[in-house]
Amino acid sequence: MTTHFLSINDLSDAELRGVLDAADAFRTGADAGGAKPLAGKTVAMLFEKPSLRTKVSFDVAVYELGGHAVFLSRDEVGLDVREPAEDIARVLSRWASIIVARVLDHRTLERLAGASAVPVVNALSDVEHPAQALADLLTVRQHHGRLEGVQVAYVGDANNCALSLALGCAATGAGFAIASPEGYGFDPAHLRAIEARGTSVRTTTEPREAVAGADVVYTDVWTSMGQEAEAKARREAFAGFMVDEALLARANPGAILMHPMPAHYGEEVPAGMLEHPRSAAFDQAENRLHAQKALLQLLAGGA
Secondary structure (H helix, E strand, C coil), X not given: CCCCECCHHHCCHHHHHHHHHHHHHHHHCCCCCCCCCCCCCEEEEEECCCCCHHHHHHHHHHHHCCCEEEEXXXXXXXXXXXXXXXXXXXXXXXXXXXXXXECCCHXXXXXXXXXXXXXXXXXXXXXXXXXXXXXXXXXHHHHHCCCCCCEEEEECCCCHHHHHHHHHHHHHCCEEEEECCCCCCCCHHHHHHHHHHCCCCEEECCHHXXXXXXXXXXECCCCCCCCHHHXXXXXXXXXXXXXXXXXXXXXXXXXXXXXXXXXXXXXXXXXXXXXXXXXCHHHHHHXXXXXXXXXXXXXXXXX
C-alpha cells in the first residue's frame, strides 16, 4: 500500500483500480452504511493556494468518513516563512493521521513527506494534481463504462492536470493525445515517465488532429495560478486552442467534454460550453468527493 500520494505513480495499477472501484461505490451509494475509517482521526489540510473544489471536497470527504478536518491557510502557517516545511510536518504528524497539502512548489511536498510520520497527499502542486486525475478517471469510466481503450484528447497547456491525467491513462489502458503550442508541451522527462507507466503519448500542435477519434476532449486554463505575469503571452500563444462546439464535433460521436475548473470563459472554452449536453465538467467536480473518499480510505489503513 502506498505511504504518500504525491503522484499518480505512487499508486500501483492494482491500487489505482481499487481506488476507482471504491470511488464508484461511493458515487452510486453502494457503500451506504459502510465503515468510517477516519473515525476518531484528524486530517490536517495545509493550503498555500486558494481552492473551491479541492478544499470543500476533501473537507466533506473527511467528515463523511467519520473524521475531523483542520484547515490551515498560507497566512496561518507560513511554510518556510514562519518555520521550515520539515518542522511543520513533524509537528502536524504528532496530531493528525493524514496531511493534505496544496502547495506552490512540488519540492515542498517532497520535503513534507520526507519529514512526516503520516501519509502526505498532494492536493495540487506545480508538477502534478493527482487528486484531480482520480476524479477525471472516475468520470471517464462513469460515462464510457470503461477506461481501457478509451481515447483521451487534451487540448492546452501540458500542466500539472495534464501530467497526472496522462499517467492515469497510461496506468489504466486509455490512450492519450495532447495538442499544445510550441514550447507548452510536456518536457522529455515527463514523456518518458508516462511511457514508462504503460503507453506512448501522441503529441501535436494542432487541436483538430488531437481530437480526431477521441472519446474524451479535455481542456484546462491557459494560465494557471502563479503564472499571471505570463497571461498576455499565453493568450497569444494559445490562440486557436479554444474548445468550442466545432472542435468538439470533430471527436467521436458520444465524446464528452471535461474541464477541471475553474474555467476562463472566452479563452479555453466559450461562455456556456460547460453546460453543453456533452459536458461532463460538473460530474467531474462532484467526483472529486467520491475519488478522494476512496483515496483517504486507502491511506487510512496505514494511518
